[in-house]
Amino acid sequence: MAPEPPLLTMSGITKSFPGVRALDGVDLEVQAGEVHCLLGQNGAGKSTLIKVLAGAHQPDGGTITWHGAPVQLSSPITAMRLGIATIYQELDLVENLSVAENIFLGHELTTAGFVVRTRVAEIEASALLARLGHPEIDPGRPVGDLSAAHQQIVSMARALSHEVDLIVMDEPSAALDPDEVANLFRIVDGLAADGVSVIYISHRLEEIRRIGDRVTVLKDGRTVAVGLPAESTPTRDIVALMTGRDVEHVFPPRPASGVPDTAEPVLTVEGLSRKGEFEPVDLELRPGEIVGLAGLVGSGRSEILETVFGARKPTTGRVTVAGRALRPGSVRAAIAAGIGLAPEERKAQALLLTESVTRNVSVSSLSRFARAGWVDRRAERKAARTATRELSLRPDNPDAAVRTLSGGNQQKAVLARWLLRGCRVLLLDEPTRGVDVGARAELYAVIRRLADEGLAVLLVSSEVPEVLGLADRVLVLREGRVVHTADARELDEHRVLDLVMEGSPT
16 A cells, blocks of 8 residues: 655745745655654744745745645635644734634634524533643633633634644743643644644754654755654754754853852842742842742742842832842832843833834933933944944844844843943843744853853743753742752752752742
8 A cells, every 4th residue: 555645745945025035945744643843043934934834925936735735825714724723922812802712713603604602612612621631711711811821722722623634833832831831742742642743843952852753954944954853863963953053052161160159249139028929038149140040930930030120019028239228119229220131021021122223222221322312323323232242143233123133132132231231130031932042052151151240140941951051059939939049050950840849948
């Protein structure tokens, strides 16, 4: 008997935009029931390729076959009718509609073609949510009231509400804690067992080993590897394919001498708490030291950073910088004292996306360029360019809109803002979220270099290896309490995960 053809074959796909060749002969082959991982740095062409597959972009050249027959994916509706569903990283849910309404949006359940059968939709939505391991999600609840993890489950349920053979998942684990990632993997395994194929896109290479069957790698709009075995291909080889150079996915070395315990703290947090969010926290941060906060989403990590920064007012405790107490709940006081924050959601909370790199870098230092009621644009631009060049931000164009930059370079723009401001304490919340492997290595080097130059860094990350690789000292949080404090070299990933799951105060 002849072997079954691949479920999906994309051959020689090309796509150009004005001035940019986004895809230059890309090949991709997905078998029925497999989890196929699509890797590449930001700008490699992954997003354009999945939009071609979703029918959102029309290719300039190449062929697509589906179940062995040539197809034209002329629109997202065409792709969905064929059985291809895409779950984008930026979820396209309607927040003021209910869970059930979002799941059946565009193919509502009706009576005689007119009346939406709300109760039937909620029953069927509940069945889909239960299949995904989340029967607790209320199908009548507005989607905007759900957590990011539950909103992602709703997007998956919407995909499964159609008869699908292939689901594309774009960075599905980016906003999830370890428990939620484990449930995501269970869902993906279940889909594959049911014969549904998954194209899985992630910057987290450790996930590829766990969830993937085969790997395709893109670089600069071209396919540089097709169908590599996910489990046995060395990480070094994958990184080299993605970046085109021998870049190790490792962290820069810590200073051999370390930070002396006798050094005077630049940041002191004493008995800081917020009712219902985190219990009293004490910590000291010295110049040149990186301290990491490890814990699950909801353990109080981000809330501690935001309270130190003055974005939240504490219930108890105080924050001092170089011995001077800050006014509680005052961002202005924190910035004036030399504290900077790179928040978790940089696009929504830190960046002026339509403004230039210059304006994004200078926005916290505009008084420095004030001249009799107007801003000295030339001085502003020069200072911003100096700060961005120190961090090797690319492209080296201070007039570029910051929304056109990759995730790693957007993060560098945020860091450059605080360098220009002359901050002494830098608070980093998920600094590499949505950043590809090559850019991560650059950011790790930048953060360590800034610390080596005397900056004090307080770091939050959902990725335990990142905390252990970057930090000198780690505070482990569980349900709003610090349950363990140790030198990072005394911990490993398993120990930290044991503590965040079951730890007791020490």
